[in-house]
Amino acid sequence: MAFLTSIALFLSLAALSLASFGNSSSVLSRAGTFSNPLNKQKGADPCMRYINGVYYMTSTQNTDIAMWAATTVEGIKTATPTVLFTDTTAGRNFDFWAPEFWYLDGRWYIYYAVAGNGDDNTHRLHVLSGGTDASNPMNGAYSHTASLVPSNFDFWAVDGSILELGGARYFIFSGKTTDAVWTQCTYIVRMSSPTALSGNAVQISCPTLSWETAATPVQEGPEAITIGGVTHIVYSASHCSTDDYALGLLTLTTGANPLLASSWTKATSPVFTKNVAAGVYGPGHHFMFEKDGEHLFAYHGKSKPGLGCGDLRTTRVQPFSINGTNPVFPAAVGDGIAVAEP
Ligand SMILES: *[C@@H]1O[C@H](CO)[C@@H](O)[C@H](O)[C@H]1NC(C)=O
Numbered sequence: 001m002a003f004l005t006s007i008a009l010f011l012s013l014a015a016l017s018l019a020s021f022g023n024s025s026s027v028l029s030r031a032g033t034f035s036n037p038l039n040k041q042k043g044a045d046p047c048m049r050y051i052n053g054v055y056y057m058t059s060t061q062n063t064d065i066a067m068w069a070a071t072t073v074e075g076i077k078t079a080t081p082t083v084l085f086t087d088t089t090a091g092r093n094f095d096f097w098a099p100e101f102w103y104l105d106g107r108w109y110i111y112y113a114v115a116g117n118g119d120d121n122t123h124r125l126h127v128l129s130g131g132t133d134a135s136n137p138m139n140g141a142y143s144h145t146a147s148l149v150p151s152n153f154d155f156w157a158v159d160g161s162i163l164e165l166g167g168a169r170y171f172i173f174s175g176k177t178t179d180a181v182w183t184q185c186t187y188i189v190r191m192s193s194p195t196a197l198s199g200n201a202v203q204i205s206c207p208t209l210s211w212e213t214a215a216t217p218v219q220e221g222p223e224a225i226t227i228g229g230v231t232h233i234v235y236s237a238s239h240c241s242t243d244d245y246a247l248g249l250l251t252l253t254t255g256a257n258p259l260l261a262s263s264w265t266k267a268t269s270p271v272f273t274k275n276v277a278a279g280v281y282g283p284g285h286h287f288m289f290e291k292d293g294e295h296l297f298a299y300h301g302k303s304k305p306g307l308g309c310g311d312l313r314t315t316r317v318q319p320f321s322i323n324g325t326n327p328v329f330p331a332a333v334g335d336g337i338a339v340a341e342p
């Protein structure tokens with residue numbers, strides 16, 4: 001009798017553990033959910049990566065370059081930022097914008113724009129060198145290494161990022177050569193190392209379509225992605241102050257020279273826009289990254305219309321998908337809605 005009871009108990013425990021295993025495995029395959037936005041203010045121009053079980057995030061803080069880290073996207077909300085760099089050097093100590101962190105050739109680098117003397121006209125791109133620990137961009141001090149000013153382009157330049165293609169590395173950025181007419185175009189220049197440019201910058205695309213010219217003609221925040229051998233630059237279009245800030249797509253003709261404007265084709269419609277029904281305005285200035293083979297993008301948006309370019313831009317994250325060789329971005333999801341974390 002005792003023996004039979006034990007058997008029955010064993011079997012029911014086994015059934016129980018199988019049932020709960022079924023449930024916990026389905027939970028494990030979806031790490032959980034998170035909701036946007038990840039901050040209440042000062043969340044513009046995010047860069048985010050998932051490395052070795054941890055999400056790392058930077059965004060525009062103006063006064064310094066700070067990084068948040070957490071094991072879940074939701075955890076970023078309560079993480080304490082670490083200031084990685086600030087600067088008192090005249091000429092590069094005002095308005096630190098859009099830092100991006102990259103691990104290249106065995107070291108972490110942060111690319112960012114900064115101005116001097118409170119004068120926006122002096123925004124130029126710079127690079128910091130950090131530590132060598134591929135698994136942690138916060139392990140090691142960052143120091144200023146170089147300004148990245150192309151030989152033919154000592155003009156206003158912001159939003160530097162990296163494009164790697166065919167064994168070569170390129171720096172892509174948004175720039176304008178004159179203040180007379182404010183038009184920000186997309187530029188590319190070859191890199192001879194993670195901290196040095198080589199040759200002239202080439203203008204590859206300018207804002208011309210109606211959705212690129214709301215308030216002011218702008219292309220900025222260029223980010224490269226190669227899918228199935230096809231290289232794209234996803235960029236932000238129109239002025240950040242508008243609700244119509246959006247993402248656009250440039251595609252490189254396969255095998256063509258990225259340093260020629262004629263090699264790039266612009267999609268005629270934006271690929272990611274405001275979602276009035278969901279209450280998300282002016283979404284853009286994104287960064288694409290992967291977690292376990294799943295694609296995610298961080299971007300900033302605003303929870304109400306008319307909030308402008310300032311501190312009320314908040315950071316949001318969503319998965320996106322691939323269709324053939326194209327990235328396909330979802331509709332912007334509203335504040336407080338649960339999003340499954342891949
Ligand atoms: C897992 O939990 C959910 C919600 O509690 C429940 O609906 C579902 O039936 C469970 N699945 C398994 C396999 O036990």
Ligand SMILES: *[C@@H]1O[C@H](CO)[C@@H](O)[C@H](O)[C@H]1NC(C)=O
Pocket residue numbers: 323324328
């Ligand atoms: C996927 O690509 C095909 C072929 O270009 C296109 O017809 C279709 O509309 C695309 N689907 C999505 C969801 O973008």
